[in-house]
Amino acid sequence: MPIPLPAATDPTESLADWMELEALRSKDKSTSVASLVKLLRRTGSTDAIVSAGGDSGSQVTQSIAQDAFGEIENRVKACGKDRYPFEVTRGALNVRPKPEAFTYTALLLMSINKPTAGHEGTSALFENICARATLGYLGGSANGVVSVRFGSPRKSPLARLNQAIDDLCLSVGEGDGCRRPQLATHTGDDGLDIVAWRSFPDGKQGKLIAFGQCAAGASDWQDKLAEMDARSFVKKWMRAPLLVDPVRLFFIPRRVSSRDWESAGIDGGILFDRCRIVACYHSEPTLEKRCLDASKIMLKGLK
Template sequence: MPNLALPPESTDELRLADWMELLAILSPDGNSSRGDLESALTTASVFDSQGPDALEEKVLNVFSELESRGFAAEDAYPFSIDGSVLSVKSRIERFVPYIFCLCLSYYRWSTKRNWEIALNPWLLFEELSSAAAAKFLGGDVYRFGTSRSSTESAFKTAVNELCLKLGEGGKFKKRPTLNRQDDKVDLVGWRDFPDKQTSKLLLFGQCAGGSIWTDKVSELQPDAFCNHWMDDPPLSPIIRSFYIPHRVQSTHWDFYARKSGILFDRCRIAYWTWDGDEAITLDSRFKEWYEFIMRVPTAQKKPRKSAKKKTIKKMVKKKLSTKAA
């Protein structure tokens, strides 16, 4: 069995189901079983104080969650379940969207690790979410999130481009201060009628790939965004949407859905980006990132700059300051 430690939340059915899926991917025989889970939980003494019944109930709940994932993602689910065994389907490269989301959710990511690989999983997730929104709508999507961290000029250009493509919104409305980080708009999607007129399906979305996504479900305020940054806000009614690479407890789904609008979890994103979306499945960046994180699951120590380089920098700085004097 591969050396895959149980998640810290070792009683959380969602995290344990993730563990089972990753164990199957990493195993030479391409599967994981009920016995693997029971053995790992027993070795870690997770349920010792609660007795064998608690362990059995937890394992049954984990397999119920796995079956629920297969139902929700349909053919986009990379695994098959046969009794107490979870097996990876053939041609696993077809399931890039699901596996990418699984790894982003399970292993998590910190910007402190950006030096380790020249790929930003947050931006990749934004791309994946945009592809899911486009397929769901059967229309167009404009990726907006990347412009928030850019310059005022880039943000102005992005708003103007969005208004032009959307056919609504007028143009960018200049403000005394530019506080884009509070707007939380990552993508805008719409479905036009042949007449290209206003009054159409319009979707604003926010992506939350981190573990604290529950704190963000109510942040997106598309009407406020449009009123603030567009000189003629869209006439079309706006629907909010929220994208996460995680799974949501079934008992909590309605609670978060009420807060977020249309909720796209891992299975929904995988479902809408799996069938025939070669732009995602053939994009090597997604696979390159999740293969890296499975190979290097924990943060690496960043190498220090050599003392020689630091000395040279100090000498140059001293020389320049002497000349200036």
């Protein structure tokens, strides 16, 4: 996958992504603010900004590159230093040893690649990562939290939607099974990718339940923000209502600008961007191996 050349008009988040990807691709496994400045000047993409009333091209380019590096520093804080695959020094970004072993690397590479389908595809892998992040966010297994990937494709005996709903209701202890099994013999998911809940020792109804939607695609995530309606899903497919409406979660393997954050949260629910996923992720050996293998493949494709 070729890394697109950065332009001064690109969002700050995209320029920060470029710095990370360039560091991963480069022979010396590093990049810097100076490298980004040099490339932006070479492309001449600051010309439109300067002609519209900006300062000199040199000052504008330097400011844009510094903003991108500021975003890099924010990512370190948002992920947790130990979970970020780069060492950040004054004006420079250096790849840590074995970057493919970091969940962040897998998510960064997913954000520029078209998701692949199937049980072993990157779309399912992303959903499994998100399920583990949900587990961590809600408190972990030690606190009675269960988090499962509900999305399609599912393996037998839960491949069909009615089978998956019956199993989900039994596990959650609410919903009373699939309301219209004859209409749910297909293998889809009706927009529901992740389900998690935090139970009480008494086993009674009325608990925190979360419904999550994942958007692994590079460009269509904003179109999916309002795609999954938790209350409608319950009314449509479950015999009995859940005592408390599910909380909505939305997951993407990218960073979201401050400008878009509020509207994305309103439309999609609690927003998990790349750094939030990494910060909450609870490791699991089998999934770690899948992430490692996928990252190695995607890293080889960087050009």
